[in-house]
Amino acid sequence: MSARLGYEKIAVAVPVTVPYVRYSVKSAHWFIARALGALLKHSGLEKSAIDGACVSGFLLFPDTAVGLMQHLGLSPRWLDHIPMGGASGVVALRRAARAVQAGDATIVACVAGDTNHVDSFRHTIASFSQFARDAVYPYGSGGPNASFAFLTEHFMRTRGATREDFGKLCVAQRTNALNFPHALFKKPLTLDEYLGARPIAEPLHLFDCVMPCAGAEGFLVMAEERARSLALPFVRIRATVERHNAFPDDPIQVRGGWALEREALWEQAGAGPQDVDLVELYDDYPVITTMQLEDLGFAQAGEVVRFLRENTFTTEGSLPLNTSGGQLSVGQAGAAGGYLGMVECLRQLTRQPLGAPVRDARLGLVSGFGMINYDRGLCSGAVVLEAVSA
Amino acid sequence: MTQPITRPKRKNPVLRTRLPVLPPWPRSRIALGLTAAAAEGRFELQVCASCGAVQYPPREACHRCLGDELPWRAQAGTGELISQTLLRHSHDIFFRERVPWRLGMVVLDAGPTVVVHLHGDVGAPPTRVRVGARLDKAGMAVLVGFPEKDEPNMADDRQLREMTCDPKFRKGLVTDGKTGVGQALVRELIAAGADPVWVGHAEPWKKLPGLAELNELPQVTLVPLDVTDARSVKELAGEIGAKVDILVNNVELHRTHGIAARYGTDVARAEMEVNYLGLLRLAQEFGPVMRARGADGQSSAVAWVNLLSIFALANFPAHGTYSASKAAALSLAQCLRAEMRPAGVRVVNVFPGPIEDEWNQLLPPPKLAPAALARSVVAALKDGVEDVYPGDVAQEWRERLRESPKVLERELAGH
Numbered sequence: 001m002s003a004r005l006g007y008e009k010i011a012v013a014v015p016v017t018v019p020y021v022r023y024s025v026k027s028a029h030w031f032i033a034r035a036l037g038a039l040l041k042h043s044g045l046e047k048s049a050i051d052g053a054c055v056s057g058f059l060l061f062p063d064t065a066v067g068l069m070q071h072l073g074l075s076p077r078w079l080d081h082i083p084m085g086g087a088s089g090v091v092a093l094r095r096a097a098r099a100v101q102a103g104d105a106t107i108v109a110c111v112a113g114d115t116n117h118v119d120s121f122r123h124t125i126a127s128f129s130q131f132a133r134d135a136v137y138p139y140g141s142g143g144p145n146a147s148f149a150f151l152t153e154h155f156m157r158t159r160g161a162t163r164e165d166f167g168k169l170c171v172a173q174r175t176n177a178l179n180f181p182h183a184l185f186k187k188p189l190t191l192d193e194y195l196g197a198r199p200i201a202e203p204l205h206l207f208d209c210v211m212p213c214a215g216a217e218g219f220l221v222m223a224e225e226r227a228r229s230l231a232l233p234f235v236r237i238r239a240t241v242e243r244h245n246a247f248p249d250d251p252i253q254v255r256g257g258w259a260l261e262r263e264a265l266w267e268q269a270g271a272g273p274q275d276v277d278l279v280e281l282y283d284d285y286p287v288i289t290t291m292q293l294e295d296l297g298f299a300q301a302g303e304v305v306r307f308l309r310e311n312t313f314t315t316e317g318s319l320p321l322n323t324s325g326g327q328l329s330v331g332q333a334g335a336a337g338g339y340l341g342m343v344e345c346l347r348q349l350t351r352q353p354l355g356a357p358v359r360d361a362r363l364g365l366v367s368g369f370g371m372i373n374y375d376r377g378l379c380s381g382a383v384v385l386e387a388v389s390a
Numbered sequence: 391m392t393q394p395i396t397r398p399k400r401k402n403p404v405l406r407t408r409l410p411v412l413p414p415w416p417r418s419r420i421a422l423g424l425t426a427a428a429a430e431g432r433f434e435l436q437v438c439a440s441c442g443a444v445q446y447p448p449r450e451a452c453h454r455c456l457g458d459e460l461p462w463r464a465q466a467g468t469g470e471l472i473s474q475t476l477l478r479h480s481h482d483i484f485f486r487e488r489v490p491w492r493l494g495m496v497v498l499d500a501g502p503t504v505v506v507h508l509h510g511d512v513g514a515p516p517t518r519v520r521v522g523a524r525l526d527k528a529g530m531a532v533l534v535g536f537p538e539k540d541e542p543n544m545a546d547d548r549q550l551r552e553m554t555c556d557p558k559f560r561k562g563l564v565t566d567g568k569t570g571v572g573q574a575l576v577r578e579l580i581a582a583g584a585d586p587v588w589v590g591h592a593e594p595w596k597k598l599p600g601l602a603e604l605n606e607l608p609q610v611t612l613v614p615l616d617v618t619d620a621r622s623v624k625e626l627a628g629e630i631g632a633k634v635d636i637l638v639n640n641v642e643l644h645r646t647h648g649i650a651a652r653y654g655t656d657v658a659r660a661e662m663e664v665n666y667l668g669l670l671r672l673a674q675e676f677g678p679v680m681r682a683r684g685a686d687g688q689s690s691a692v693a694w695v696n697l698l699s700i701f702a703l704a705n706f707p708a709h710g711t712y713s714a715s716k717a718a719a720l721s722l723a724q725c726l727r728a729e730m731r732p733a734g735v736r737v738v739n740v741f742p743g744p745i746e747d748e749w750n751q752l753l754p755p756p757k758l759a760p761a762a763l764a765r766s767v768v769a770a771l772k773d774g775v776e777d778v779y780p781g782d783v784a785q786e787w788r789e790r791l792r793e794s795p796k797v798l799e800r801e802l803a804g805h
Contacts, residue, residue: 122481126414134421135447138414138532139505140491141482142475149475150495150505157515202476248453251497252472374447375495375503 004268010097011227011234012385013220014043015346017354019182020215020331024115028059028334031113033072035216039109043220043232052078052105052221054096056088056112056335058124078105085370086282087242088112089217089339090381094240096221106222113216114334121212124334131374142201145209147372148285149201154252155287156203163203165308166286167194169321170207170328172313173283177325179315180355184213184331207328210284215333217343233350235385238363239268242381250376256288256369257380258295266297269384273297276384277361278348279319280341282369283326288377292367296382315356323348323358341366342383349387362387392510392543395551397559398688410684410733413484415528421448423462428523428531431775433467435500436460446502467521469498471535474508474515484527487685491549494535496521506535510547513537524553525774527684527734529727545772554774555693555736558583560635565590565615565672568598570747571697572640574764579636580609582768588630590615590641592622617641617668627675635689636771637676640697641668644749648710658711665715666722669696673726684733693771694730695738696723700784702741703791704798708753727776738776740767743783756782 016038018031032055040047053076055065063071065081078099082088089112096108125143127133140146155161171191177183189207197206220232227234241264243257258265266272273296283289290308293299298319299307313321324330324344327337345364347353363386370379417425427434436445440457444465451458473495480486494508496519504521512519518538526532534550545556562579566572567589576587586609591601594614605612613630616622617639643664645657652658676694683691701709702716720739727737744750746757758781766780779788790798 125481127416130418131447133414134417136505137482138417138526138528138530139507140477140485140489140493141414141480142477142485142493143481145479146475146477146493149477150473150493153475153515154473154495199476199478201478204475251503252495375505 005101006268007097007101007237007240009224010100010237011222011224011232012093012237012346013222013227013232013234013350014039015343015350016042016218017182017343018113018216020184020213020333022116022184022211022213022331023118024214025117026115026214028057028113028115029063029068029071031115031214031216031333032057032060032068032111035111035113035218036072036109039111039218039220043230045107045230047074050074050076050107050109052076052096052099052108054080054082054092054108054110056082056084056092056338057114058085058334059114059120076105078108084338084368084379085335086284086338086377087368087370087379087381088335089342090240090366090368090383091242091379093221093237093342093383094242094381097237097240100221100223106226108221109218110221110339111216111218112335112339114214114336116212116214116334129371129373132372135374144284144372145201145204147375148287149204150375151253152208152285152287153203155254155290158254159305161290161305161308163195163205164191165305166208166290167191168308169286169289169313170194172317173322173326174329175314176323176355177329180324180330182215182354183325183329184211185325185329204285208285210327210332210337213331213333215331215336217333217336217339219343219346233352235346235349235387238271238384238386239265240381240383241265242379244380245378246380253376255291255295256377258292258367258382261380261382262295262297265382265384271363271384276363276365277320278323278345278358278364279321280345280364280366281322282338282341282367283322283328284332284337284369286328288369289321292369296365296367315358320358323353324355338368338370345385349385391541392547394543395546395559395688401687407683408685410681410690411484411487412528412732412734413526414482415530417530418448420450423448424523425525425529425531427462428525429776430779431770431773433465433521433523434462435465435502437463444498444500444502446504465498465500467498469496469519469521471496471508471512471515471517471519472503488552494519496535504533506533507549508535509537509544509550511537511541511544525736525776526553529731529736529776551688555636555738555771556582557636557768557771560584560689560692561633562587562636562638563590563630563634564588564638564640565617566641567591567601567604567612568596569640570600570760571745571763573600573604574760575638575640575767576604576610578761578764578768579638580607582772584636585609586611588613588634590626592616617671618663620671623671623675627679631676631679632683634676634680635691636693636695637672637680638695638697638767639669639672642697644709644712646709646712646749646752648707652711658714661711661715662718665712666718669719669722673722677726677729680735681730681733684735691733691735693736693738694726695740695767695771697740697742698723700741700743700779700787703787704795704802706802736774736776738767738770738778740770740778740780741784741788743781743787758783
């Protein structure tokens, strides 16, 4: 394989969040419009300066990014719709960076948002995919909880992980969330409360599951030069990977596409897991966070359970992880869940965190994971981001 | 081991009867192949005609070689349970009312990983299981993980009983107890645990053999029922309609000959009066009340069985007008099935070949013994099957119909 192009001179800037709410009567279009408005406000750009757009949102249906452009009055010369759920942030960044590098666009707005009506989550999972509708939803209609319960049961049994191990991650993320203004969960969580929570789909209990909500996230991708001229703090992209439908012959998901792309990622980054100051891992359920720690090389193969026990994961911890609280404590605003870690990492590395800062953070890793099409998550991706000295 | 179910308590008439709801029924068109096989009691998956790879979930092209010819083929269903969950929360009303609900993930020996409803007798993973296809309350195929070997009381599993129509502790009505078939059906239902069983008999002044003995069974209550008489049907429905869980309509009028050998329409009209309009009268009186009881506790209304004939599917000229009346009844039964479906009440159509009775005297063997027919019907109820082809003749016709209806028509004409 020939060496891939790097991402020199590309800037990622202007992390924005449309504050999360549990339920909203607004539409996904409204949330994405607000995110776009925030991008303009914080960058000082005119709407016409946005000549590229990357959009994700489950509940835009029947619209796609195309209809949204007319809805919002944008005329981009480069447009992408990324229906990859939790991987959409990483994938949007990759697409946008290449578009800017190639000169197909100069400023790309990457936005993801969704609403949450009282009954919209049920509709989303009932018709999530053809395979889900045919071969999963008729089986108890538990949605992703049931699917991840299978993966979690299998992982715990074969790897010796306990509920306390997963609880440690959830409690640490809640601690991080207590400082983060947009988190929907504002009360401390103890390990006893985690262990005593009501069962949802055994072995998953309440605090293993994300709470669906409404909100939006966004960021801009442009040339470094442009970011400097606009006086925007930005970060650089050291490396990115994505992989879809990895390991199709595994009878049950025990790893994601990261395991195939780990070497390529660190090689392109010119760094290793030990160099990273904070990680923002896609965390719809703690078992997936755990798998990624191993797949991405933070823990040695077969050692991740010990790794969980030997490390701490708050912003002050040995490995600051999901420093805004992650989806488990902030909430999962549909496709914006795939942007939450990215936007938080951008804030940390540009020294503008909304919650507790990770001191002297230079290098951050953000992952994405999306789309339980049938029995496993299909999209995985990761990026390594680097702070730029002021 | 499954705890055997006990006889349900008498219904409290003060409480509201729970309305029937169905598990999610939308499926892609290609996935309905699973249902088509399960409706006849088979578990089939798509197998690639080019490379032999077994496919699941159902799809349009082979995941291995992209071959687009994926015929449905019978599966052994053996495999290993690799994970399980006990669902405590569901987004769907049907399951919400029924949690906790046990689910499993099975890797079939044939290749694919399947999500299944998991029988309570299956041990914790990893363990060997047998996967079978069943129709769920919505009439759509689902996969069920069973223990590798049969266990006592397996049919009493709470989840499985939501998919089958097992007669145990259910109340039955057999619409005609005067025939050998009717009497065999009553005895077989009782042997399977049905209690009570109401047994219809028209023209009570005609003393036919066997009925008096049947009436001595403690489960049996004889009830007057003449399906050609709207008032008779209405009266019986008013009396027991709200209690019948399984209705077996076996009344039939069967005369031989086709068109030329029996001039006039009187016999054909009489056949239609019983075989077609009789079903319609029963359906109009018993259908609505059974529909209302689709979720009435452990022993809710579950099944409506129509004793049709293999001649309903292709005319047998030697019994030509009879065939026509059974074809009409089949068409109506499909309508009834569609109307009963929202309540989860299964309409079971039975297509026997010639039965060993006086009206088939001149037909050569093999002929289906009434007891064998009754066993097939009860087996279909236990397995939740909706189209039954009992006996060798019916099986062969089914096969020939599948191959070529036109060839079968020519062959039957030359009988």
